[in-house]
Amino acid sequence: MIWLAIILGLLGLWLWRRSNALRASTGLPWRAVVYHDTTRRELSKPLFSARYQLTGKPDYVLADGKALIPVEVKPQRQATSPRQGDILQLAAYCLLLEEATGVAPRYGLLRYAQHTFQVDWTDQLYQALIETLAIMRADLTLTEVERSHEEPWRCNACGFGDRCTDALEYD
Ligand code: SF4
Structure with missing residues (x-):
C-alpha cells in the first residue's frame, strides 16, 4: 500500500511539473x-x-x-x-x-x-x-478601392492573383 501512495505521489508531482512547463511555454498568465x-x-x-x-x-x-x-x-x-x-x-x-x-x-x-x-x-x-x-x-x-500592399507576401498566396489587376509580380 505504501508503494501505491509513493507512486501516486510521484505521478502527481510529475503532472504538476508538466503543467507548469506547459503554462510557461504559452506565455499566458495562470x-x-x-x-x-x-x-x-x-x-x-x-x-x-x-x-x-x-x-x-x-x-x-x-x-x-x-x-x-x-x-x-x-x-x-x-x-x-x-x-x-x-x-x-x-x-x-x-x-x-x-x-x-x-x-x-x-x-x-x-x-x-x-x-x-x-x-x-x-x-x-x-x-x-x-x-x-x-x-x-x-x-x-x-x-473603387485601392489595394494595400503593406504586406506584399499576401499577393503570393492570394487566390485572386490570376484575376487581380493589382497583383504584385513574383518570379
Ligand atoms: S492579388 Fe490582388 S486581391 Fe490578392 S492580395 Fe494581391 S492585390 Fe490583394
Missing part, C-alpha cells in the same frame, strides 16, 4: 480558461453586438474575477511589438465581451510566437476602434 475556440460547442457561437453591428470570436477567454479577458493567438507572428490591426481586433473582442457581460475587460492579451502583449482596454482604444469601424463601413460603399 488563470482559469473559460472558453477556447478549439472545442466544437463554442465554435458555433461567436460573440455578437447588435448595437455595434459587430461579431467575432477570440481564440480564448480567461476569467479575471467577474470580468473576462480575450486572448488572440498569432503563433506565426515574430514581431516584438503588437501590430495595430491585431490591437484593433483584440479591442473588438473587448467590446464584444463588455456588451455580452456588462463588465468591461481591463485588458486583452495578444500572443505572438515569442511574446505576449497586454493591451489595455481604454477609452482611447475604444475611440480608435469606433473610428476604424466607421472608416471600414464607409469603404464598403466605394466602387
Whole structure:
C-alpha cells in the first residue's frame, strides 16, 4: 500500500511539473480558461453586438474575477511589438465581451510566437476602434478601392492573383 501512495505521489508531482512547463511555454498568465475556440460547442457561437453591428470570436477567454479577458493567438507572428490591426481586433473582442457581460475587460492579451502583449482596454482604444469601424463601413460603399500592399507576401498566396489587376509580380 505504501508503494501505491509513493507512486501516486510521484505521478502527481510529475503532472504538476508538466503543467507548469506547459503554462510557461504559452506565455499566458495562470488563470482559469473559460472558453477556447478549439472545442466544437463554442465554435458555433461567436460573440455578437447588435448595437455595434459587430461579431467575432477570440481564440480564448480567461476569467479575471467577474470580468473576462480575450486572448488572440498569432503563433506565426515574430514581431516584438503588437501590430495595430491585431490591437484593433483584440479591442473588438473587448467590446464584444463588455456588451455580452456588462463588465468591461481591463485588458486583452495578444500572443505572438515569442511574446505576449497586454493591451489595455481604454477609452482611447475604444475611440480608435469606433473610428476604424466607421472608416471600414464607409469603404464598403466605394466602387473603387485601392489595394494595400503593406504586406506584399499576401499577393503570393492570394487566390485572386490570376484575376487581380493589382497583383504584385513574383518570379
Ligand atoms: S492579388 Fe490582388 S486581391 Fe490578392 S492580395 Fe494581391 S492585390 Fe490583394
